[in-house]
Amino acid sequence: MSEYRVEPGQQVVIERFSPEFAEGVTRxxxxxxxxxxxxxxxxxPEKLIEENKSKRVISIIARTVKGDVVGHVSLFSSDPCNxxxxxxxxxxxxxxxxxxxxxxxxxxxxxxEIAAEEGIHGMYGExxxxxxxxxxxxxxxxxxxxxxxxxLMPAAAYQKEASASGxxxxxxxxxxxxxxxxxxxxxxxYREFFDLIYKRIDDKRVIRISDQPxxxxxxxxxxxxxxxxxxxxxxxxxxxxxDLEEQMGMIEADAEKKGVVCFQAWLDxxxxxxxxxxxxxxxxxxxLGGLLARWFGTxxxxxxxxxxxxCWDDVNIxxxxxxxxLDKVYTDWQNT
Numbered sequence: 001m002s003e004y005r006v007e008p009g010q011q012v013v014i015e016r017f018s019p020e021f022a023e024g025v026t027r028x029x030x031x032x033x034x035x036x037x038x039x040x041x042x043x044x045p046e047k048l049i050e051e052n053k054s055k056r057v058i059s060i061i062a063r064t065v066k067g068d069v070v071g072h073v074s075l076f077s078s079d080p081c082n083x084x085x086x087x088x089x090x091x092x093x094x095x096x097x098x099x100x101x102x103x104x105x106x107x108x109x110x111x112x113e114i115a116a117e118e119g120i121h122g123m124y125g126e127x128x129x130x131x132x133x134x135x136x137x138x139x140x141x142x143x144x145x146x147x148x149x150x151x152l153m154p155a156a157a158y159q160k161e162a163s164a165s166g167x168x169x170x171x172x173x174x175x176x177x178x179x180x181x182x183x184x185x186x187x188x189x190y191r192e193f194f195d196l197i198y199k200r201i202d203d204k205r206v207i208r209i210s211d212q213p214x215x216x217x218x219x220x221x222x223x224x225x226x227x228x229x230x231x232x233x234x235x236x237x238x239x240x241x242x243d244l245e246e247q248m249g250m251i252e253a254d255a256e257k258k259g260v261v262c263f264q265a266w267l268d269x270x271x272x273x274x275x276x277x278x279x280x281x282x283x284x285x286x287x288l289g290g291l292l293a294r295w296f297g298t299x300x301x302x303x304x305x306x307x308x309x310x311c312w313d314d315v316n317i318x319x320x321x322x323x324x325x326l327d328k329v330y331t332d333w334q335n336t
Contacts, residue, residue, distance in 0.1 A: 004031040008096040010064035012071075014106045016114065017059035019049045024069030025061060032092045036156065038229035042072070042090055051076075058086075058114060060107045062093065070097040073107040075115055075123065080225065081236055081266070081296045084121035084178075088112070091134070105137050112141060112175065121178040122294050126170040128153070132318035135171060143173035145322050146197050147290025147302050148329050150310045151262055154230055166311035167262075171322065172302070174293040176203045184299050185210035187275035190288060193328045197291045205299070210275030220244045224251060226258065235265040238296070240277035248284060256307070263305040264289065270298030278303060288332040290325060 004027040017025070022045035029042045041047050041057060051057035062071030073091040077083050088111045093104050108125070115123050125143055127134035138145075151167035181204040186194040188209055198205050220241035225234045233255040237244070252263065265281055267274050269291075281303045289302030312330065317323050 004028065004094065006064065006068040006070055006094060006096050007066075010066060010068070012062050012064055012097065012100055012103060014060065014062050014103075014110055016110075017048075017052050017061050019052075021061055021063060021067075021069050022046070022048045024063070024067075025059065025072050028069055028072055028092060028094050031094050038227075039090065042074075055118070058111070058118065060110050060114070062097070062103050062107055070094050070100075071103055071107055073104070073111050075111050075118075075120070080223065081238070081300070082121075082294055084119075085294055086115055086120045086123045088115075088123050088125045104133070105140060108137055109141055112177075116177050121180070122174060122176050124172060124174045124293070126152075126172060129169040129171065129315045129317065132316055135318035135322070138171075138173045139319060141175070142202070143175045144200050144202060145171045145173040145325060146201065146293060147172035148325050149264065149289060149302070150304060150329065150333070151306055151308070152230065152232065152264075166314055167308075169311070169315050171325075172290065172292065174201065176201070176293070179203050180294065180297075181205065182270065182298050183208060184269040185212075185272050185274055186269060187278045187301070189275075189278070189282070190301075193288065194291065196324060196328075201291075201293060203293070208272075210269075210272055210278075212272040212276070214240050214242060214244065214273045214276050216242055218242070220247050222247055222251070224255075226255065226260065228258070230262070231259050232262045232264065233260045235263065237265060237267045237277060239271070240267070240273060240280075244277055245280050245284070248281070252284075252305075261307045265303040265305075266292060266295060266300045267303065268296040268298060269301055270296060274301065281305075282336050285336055287336045288329050290329070 058075040060073045071093040075086045078087045153168040183206040221239040223236045286303040286305045289304045292300035
Protein backbone atom coordinates (compact mmCIF):
# COMPACT_ATOMS: atom_id res chain seq x y z
CA MET A 1 0.00 0.00 0.00
CA SER A 2 1.36 3.45 -0.92
CA GLU A 3 2.08 6.02 1.79
CA TYR A 4 -1.13 7.76 2.87
CA ARG A 5 -1.11 11.44 1.98
CA VAL A 6 -3.88 14.00 2.50
CA GLU A 7 -3.96 17.54 1.19
CA PRO A 8 -3.27 19.75 4.22
CA GLY A 9 -5.32 22.73 5.34
CA GLN A 10 -8.79 21.36 4.61
CA GLN A 11 -11.79 21.94 6.86
CA VAL A 12 -12.25 19.00 9.24
CA VAL A 13 -15.43 17.35 10.54
CA ILE A 14 -15.55 15.28 13.77
CA GLU A 15 -18.18 12.55 13.77
CA ARG A 16 -19.03 8.98 14.70
CA PHE A 17 -17.60 6.28 12.44
CA SER A 18 -19.55 4.93 9.48
CA PRO A 19 -18.44 2.01 7.26
CA GLU A 20 -17.44 4.09 4.24
CA PHE A 21 -14.52 5.49 6.26
CA ALA A 22 -13.05 2.14 7.34
CA GLU A 23 -10.35 2.10 4.67
CA GLY A 24 -9.35 5.65 5.58
CA VAL A 25 -8.98 4.75 9.27
CA THR A 26 -6.73 1.79 8.49
CA ARG A 27 -4.57 3.91 6.19
CA UNK A 28 -4.12 6.44 9.01
CA UNK A 29 -2.88 3.70 11.34
CA UNK A 30 -0.45 2.44 8.72
CA UNK A 31 0.88 5.95 8.11
CA UNK A 32 1.58 6.49 11.82
CA UNK A 33 2.57 2.97 12.94
CA UNK A 34 3.57 1.15 9.79
CA UNK A 35 2.56 -2.50 9.56
CA UNK A 36 3.40 -3.25 13.19
CA UNK A 37 0.29 -1.97 14.98
CA UNK A 38 -0.56 -4.79 17.40
CA UNK A 39 -4.39 -4.57 17.31
CA UNK A 40 -5.62 -5.84 13.97
CA UNK A 41 -9.06 -4.19 14.35
CA UNK A 42 -7.54 -0.91 13.22
CA UNK A 43 -5.61 -2.22 10.24
CA UNK A 44 -8.37 -4.48 8.87
CA PRO A 45 -11.28 -2.47 7.40
CA GLU A 46 -13.78 -5.34 7.54
CA LYS A 47 -12.97 -6.09 11.17
CA LEU A 48 -13.27 -2.42 12.08
CA ILE A 49 -16.74 -2.30 10.50
CA GLU A 50 -17.83 -5.46 12.35
CA GLU A 51 -16.51 -4.30 15.73
CA ASN A 52 -18.32 -0.97 15.39
CA LYS A 53 -21.52 -2.68 14.29
CA SER A 54 -21.50 -4.79 17.46
CA LYS A 55 -20.46 -1.77 19.60
CA ARG A 56 -17.52 -3.68 21.00
CA VAL A 57 -15.67 -0.71 19.52
CA ILE A 58 -17.18 2.76 19.06
CA SER A 59 -14.98 4.78 16.71
CA ILE A 60 -14.88 8.54 16.34
CA ILE A 61 -13.16 9.99 13.28
CA ALA A 62 -11.85 13.29 12.03
CA ARG A 63 -12.27 13.68 8.28
CA THR A 64 -11.88 16.40 5.73
CA VAL A 65 -14.85 17.75 3.80
CA LYS A 66 -13.51 15.75 0.85
CA GLY A 67 -13.86 12.55 2.89
CA ASP A 68 -10.22 11.85 3.79
CA VAL A 69 -9.84 10.44 7.30
CA VAL A 70 -7.14 12.28 9.25
CA GLY A 71 -7.74 11.15 12.82
CA HIS A 72 -9.31 8.45 15.00
CA VAL A 73 -10.24 7.72 18.63
CA SER A 74 -12.28 4.78 19.88
CA LEU A 75 -14.21 3.61 22.90
CA PHE A 76 -13.85 -0.06 23.73
CA SER A 77 -14.38 -2.38 26.67
CA SER A 78 -10.95 -3.54 27.82
CA ASP A 79 -11.83 -4.13 31.47
CA PRO A 80 -12.65 -7.87 31.76
CA CYS A 81 -13.96 -7.35 35.30
CA ASN A 82 -16.52 -4.59 34.62
CA UNK A 83 -18.14 -4.34 31.19
CA UNK A 84 -19.65 -0.92 32.00
CA UNK A 85 -16.20 0.70 32.05
CA UNK A 86 -14.80 1.65 28.63
CA UNK A 87 -11.38 2.82 27.58
CA UNK A 88 -10.90 5.82 25.32
CA UNK A 89 -7.86 4.98 23.25
CA UNK A 90 -6.41 3.91 19.89
CA UNK A 91 -6.15 7.59 19.11
CA UNK A 92 -4.05 9.27 16.43
CA UNK A 93 -3.88 12.18 14.04
CA UNK A 94 -1.86 11.92 10.81
CA UNK A 95 1.14 14.22 10.60
CA UNK A 96 -0.36 16.65 8.05
CA UNK A 97 -3.12 17.59 10.53
CA UNK A 98 -1.38 17.62 13.90
CA UNK A 99 -1.30 21.40 13.92
CA UNK A 100 -5.07 21.59 13.39
CA UNK A 101 -6.39 23.22 16.54
CA UNK A 102 -7.52 20.74 19.22
CA UNK A 103 -8.35 18.02 16.71
CA UNK A 104 -7.45 15.15 19.06
CA UNK A 105 -9.17 16.92 21.97
CA UNK A 106 -12.39 17.28 19.97
CA UNK A 107 -12.43 13.57 19.11
CA UNK A 108 -11.95 12.52 22.73
CA UNK A 109 -14.59 15.04 23.85
CA UNK A 110 -17.08 13.49 21.43
CA UNK A 111 -16.17 10.03 22.77
CA UNK A 112 -17.16 11.24 26.26
CA GLU A 113 -20.52 12.48 24.95
CA ILE A 114 -21.18 9.21 23.11
CA ALA A 115 -20.20 7.15 26.17
CA ALA A 116 -22.84 8.96 28.24
CA GLU A 117 -25.45 8.40 25.51
CA GLU A 118 -24.61 4.68 25.38
CA GLY A 119 -25.10 4.21 29.14
CA ILE A 120 -21.44 3.59 29.93
CA HIS A 121 -20.75 4.07 33.66
CA GLY A 122 -17.19 5.34 33.48
CA MET A 123 -14.30 5.70 31.10
CA TYR A 124 -10.56 5.86 31.33
CA GLY A 125 -7.58 6.73 29.21
CA GLU A 126 -3.94 5.73 29.26
CA UNK A 127 -2.08 8.92 28.33
CA UNK A 128 1.49 8.05 27.42
CA UNK A 129 4.54 9.50 29.16
CA UNK A 130 6.95 9.70 26.22
CA UNK A 131 5.37 13.09 25.42
CA UNK A 132 2.94 15.40 27.28
CA UNK A 133 0.24 15.81 24.62
CA UNK A 134 -2.25 13.09 25.59
CA UNK A 135 -1.81 13.96 29.28
CA UNK A 136 -2.96 17.50 28.49
CA UNK A 137 -6.00 16.25 26.56
CA UNK A 138 -7.24 14.03 29.41
CA UNK A 139 -6.65 16.82 31.93
CA UNK A 140 -8.63 19.32 29.82
CA UNK A 141 -11.55 16.84 29.78
CA UNK A 142 -11.43 16.33 33.58
CA UNK A 143 -10.08 12.80 33.62
CA UNK A 144 -8.34 12.19 36.95
CA UNK A 145 -4.93 10.41 36.93
CA UNK A 146 -4.95 7.75 39.66
CA UNK A 147 -2.21 5.27 38.69
CA UNK A 148 0.94 4.77 36.64
CA UNK A 149 1.71 1.70 34.54
CA UNK A 150 5.49 1.63 34.38
CA UNK A 151 7.18 0.43 31.17
CA LEU A 152 3.88 -0.86 29.78
CA MET A 153 4.54 -0.47 26.05
CA PRO A 154 7.62 -1.58 24.08
CA ALA A 155 9.58 1.04 22.15
CA ALA A 156 8.84 -0.94 18.98
CA ALA A 157 5.25 0.35 19.09
CA TYR A 158 6.60 3.85 18.44
CA GLN A 159 9.40 2.85 16.09
CA LYS A 160 8.15 4.48 12.89
CA GLU A 161 7.94 7.93 14.47
CA ALA A 162 10.98 7.36 16.71
CA SER A 163 9.19 8.85 19.74
CA ALA A 164 10.59 6.43 22.34
CA SER A 165 14.02 4.98 23.01
CA GLY A 166 12.87 2.43 25.61
CA UNK A 167 9.66 1.00 27.04
CA UNK A 168 6.97 3.63 27.58
CA UNK A 169 5.07 4.27 30.82
CA UNK A 170 1.47 5.52 30.88
CA UNK A 171 -0.88 7.15 33.33
CA UNK A 172 -4.26 5.61 34.13
CA UNK A 173 -6.84 8.44 34.22
CA UNK A 174 -10.54 7.99 35.04
CA UNK A 175 -13.77 9.90 34.49
CA UNK A 176 -17.05 9.03 36.24
CA UNK A 177 -20.21 9.08 34.13
CA UNK A 178 -22.57 7.28 36.54
CA UNK A 179 -21.81 7.77 40.24
CA UNK A 180 -21.37 4.71 42.47
CA UNK A 181 -20.22 5.51 46.02
CA UNK A 182 -18.98 2.44 47.91
CA UNK A 183 -16.67 1.26 50.69
CA UNK A 184 -13.03 0.47 49.94
CA UNK A 185 -10.44 -1.35 52.07
CA UNK A 186 -6.99 0.11 51.52
CA UNK A 187 -3.69 -1.52 52.57
CA UNK A 188 -2.11 0.23 55.55
CA UNK A 189 1.19 0.55 53.70
CA TYR A 190 -0.49 2.72 51.06
CA ARG A 191 -2.82 4.74 53.31
CA GLU A 192 -1.10 8.04 52.50
CA PHE A 193 -1.25 7.39 48.76
CA PHE A 194 -4.96 6.56 48.77
CA ASP A 195 -5.76 9.57 50.95
CA LEU A 196 -4.14 11.69 48.22
CA ILE A 197 -5.92 9.99 45.32
CA TYR A 198 -9.39 9.83 46.86
CA LYS A 199 -9.30 13.58 47.42
CA ARG A 200 -8.99 13.99 43.66
CA ILE A 201 -11.51 11.57 42.17
CA ASP A 202 -14.94 12.72 41.01
CA ASP A 203 -17.01 10.34 43.18
CA LYS A 204 -17.42 9.45 46.87
CA ARG A 205 -15.84 6.58 48.83
CA VAL A 206 -15.98 5.33 52.41
CA ILE A 207 -12.38 4.42 53.24
CA ARG A 208 -11.45 1.63 55.64
CA ILE A 209 -8.06 0.09 56.41
CA SER A 210 -7.75 -3.52 55.27
CA ASP A 211 -6.81 -5.51 58.37
CA GLN A 212 -8.45 -8.92 57.87
CA PRO A 213 -6.56 -12.15 57.11
CA UNK A 214 -6.99 -14.12 53.93
CA UNK A 215 -9.54 -16.94 54.45
CA UNK A 216 -7.87 -20.21 55.46
CA UNK A 217 -10.14 -22.35 53.26
CA UNK A 218 -10.82 -22.43 49.54
CA UNK A 219 -8.50 -21.30 46.77
CA UNK A 220 -7.66 -18.07 44.98
CA UNK A 221 -9.78 -17.05 42.01
CA UNK A 222 -7.36 -15.60 39.46
CA UNK A 223 -7.71 -14.86 35.76
CA UNK A 224 -4.85 -13.94 33.47
CA UNK A 225 -4.38 -12.35 30.06
CA UNK A 226 -1.09 -12.19 28.15
CA UNK A 227 -0.21 -9.56 25.55
CA UNK A 228 2.59 -11.13 23.56
CA UNK A 229 3.36 -8.07 21.42
CA UNK A 230 4.12 -6.05 24.59
CA UNK A 231 5.50 -8.90 26.73
CA UNK A 232 2.90 -8.01 29.37
CA UNK A 233 0.87 -10.28 31.65
CA UNK A 234 -2.22 -8.99 33.44
CA UNK A 235 -3.37 -10.93 36.51
CA UNK A 236 -6.84 -10.28 37.94
CA UNK A 237 -7.06 -11.53 41.54
CA UNK A 238 -10.82 -11.70 42.10
CA UNK A 239 -10.59 -13.52 45.43
CA UNK A 240 -7.32 -14.18 47.32
CA UNK A 241 -7.09 -17.56 49.01
CA UNK A 242 -4.53 -19.39 51.13
CA ASP A 243 -2.78 -20.58 47.95
CA LEU A 244 -2.24 -17.06 46.57
CA GLU A 245 1.54 -17.12 46.81
CA GLU A 246 1.74 -20.59 45.29
CA GLN A 247 -0.53 -19.67 42.39
CA MET A 248 1.37 -16.44 41.73
CA GLY A 249 4.63 -18.37 41.60
CA MET A 250 3.30 -20.78 38.99
CA ILE A 251 1.72 -18.00 36.91
CA GLU A 252 4.94 -15.96 36.90
CA ALA A 253 7.17 -18.93 36.05
CA ASP A 254 4.98 -19.88 33.09
CA ALA A 255 4.84 -16.27 31.85
CA GLU A 256 8.61 -15.81 32.05
CA LYS A 257 9.02 -18.79 29.71
CA LYS A 258 6.84 -16.89 27.22
CA GLY A 259 9.03 -13.79 27.37
CA VAL A 260 6.92 -11.65 29.72
CA VAL A 261 8.90 -8.83 31.33
CA CYS A 262 6.03 -6.69 32.70
CA PHE A 263 3.58 -8.17 35.23
CA GLN A 264 0.46 -6.31 36.31
CA ALA A 265 -1.75 -7.59 39.13
CA TRP A 266 -5.21 -6.19 39.85
CA LEU A 267 -6.78 -6.73 43.28
CA ASP A 268 -10.28 -5.79 44.46
CA UNK A 269 -10.39 -3.02 47.09
CA UNK A 270 -13.89 -4.19 47.99
CA UNK A 271 -12.26 -7.25 49.61
CA UNK A 272 -11.48 -6.75 53.35
CA UNK A 273 -8.37 -8.98 53.17
CA UNK A 274 -6.82 -7.19 50.18
CA UNK A 275 -4.09 -5.70 52.38
CA UNK A 276 -2.64 -9.11 53.19
CA UNK A 277 -2.78 -10.10 49.51
CA UNK A 278 -0.87 -6.93 48.61
CA UNK A 279 1.81 -7.79 51.18
CA UNK A 280 2.27 -11.22 49.57
CA UNK A 281 2.77 -9.54 46.20
CA UNK A 282 5.19 -6.97 47.63
CA UNK A 283 7.29 -9.82 49.01
CA UNK A 284 7.41 -11.19 45.47
CA UNK A 285 8.78 -7.89 44.13
CA UNK A 286 5.55 -6.15 43.12
CA UNK A 287 5.30 -2.41 43.72
CA LEU A 288 2.49 0.13 43.69
CA GLY A 289 0.80 1.20 40.47
CA GLY A 290 -2.18 3.00 41.95
CA LEU A 291 -5.97 3.10 41.97
CA LEU A 292 -8.13 1.54 39.23
CA ALA A 293 -11.51 3.17 39.78
CA ARG A 294 -14.53 0.83 39.45
CA TRP A 295 -12.33 -1.90 37.94
CA PHE A 296 -14.19 -4.72 39.69
CA GLY A 297 -17.42 -2.73 39.99
CA THR A 298 -15.75 -1.65 43.20
CA UNK A 299 -12.32 -0.01 42.94
CA UNK A 300 -9.14 -1.97 42.36
CA UNK A 301 -5.46 -1.55 43.15
CA UNK A 302 -2.76 -2.02 40.54
CA UNK A 303 0.47 -3.75 41.60
CA UNK A 304 3.27 -4.27 39.09
CA UNK A 305 6.55 -6.10 38.70
CA UNK A 306 9.26 -5.72 36.07
CA UNK A 307 12.10 -8.05 35.16
CA UNK A 308 14.15 -5.16 33.78
CA UNK A 309 15.18 -1.82 35.29
CA UNK A 310 12.42 0.70 34.44
CA CYS A 311 13.13 3.62 32.11
CA TRP A 312 12.52 6.19 34.83
CA ASP A 313 14.49 8.94 33.10
CA ASP A 314 12.22 8.76 30.04
CA VAL A 315 9.01 9.46 31.97
CA ASN A 316 7.62 12.84 30.87
CA ILE A 317 5.17 14.40 33.36
CA UNK A 318 3.07 17.28 32.03
CA UNK A 319 1.63 18.49 35.36
CA UNK A 320 3.40 18.93 38.71
CA UNK A 321 0.31 17.65 40.56
CA UNK A 322 0.72 14.27 38.89
CA UNK A 323 4.38 13.98 39.81
CA UNK A 324 3.26 12.91 43.30
CA UNK A 325 1.95 9.66 41.76
CA LEU A 326 5.27 8.98 40.06
CA ASP A 327 7.14 9.76 43.30
CA LYS A 328 5.05 7.27 45.30
CA VAL A 329 5.42 4.59 42.62
CA TYR A 330 9.16 5.13 42.34
CA THR A 331 9.67 5.02 46.11
CA ASP A 332 7.73 1.78 46.41
CA TRP A 333 9.73 0.25 43.55
CA GLN A 334 12.90 1.06 45.51
CA ASN A 335 11.44 -0.43 48.68
CA THR A 336 10.31 -3.71 47.12
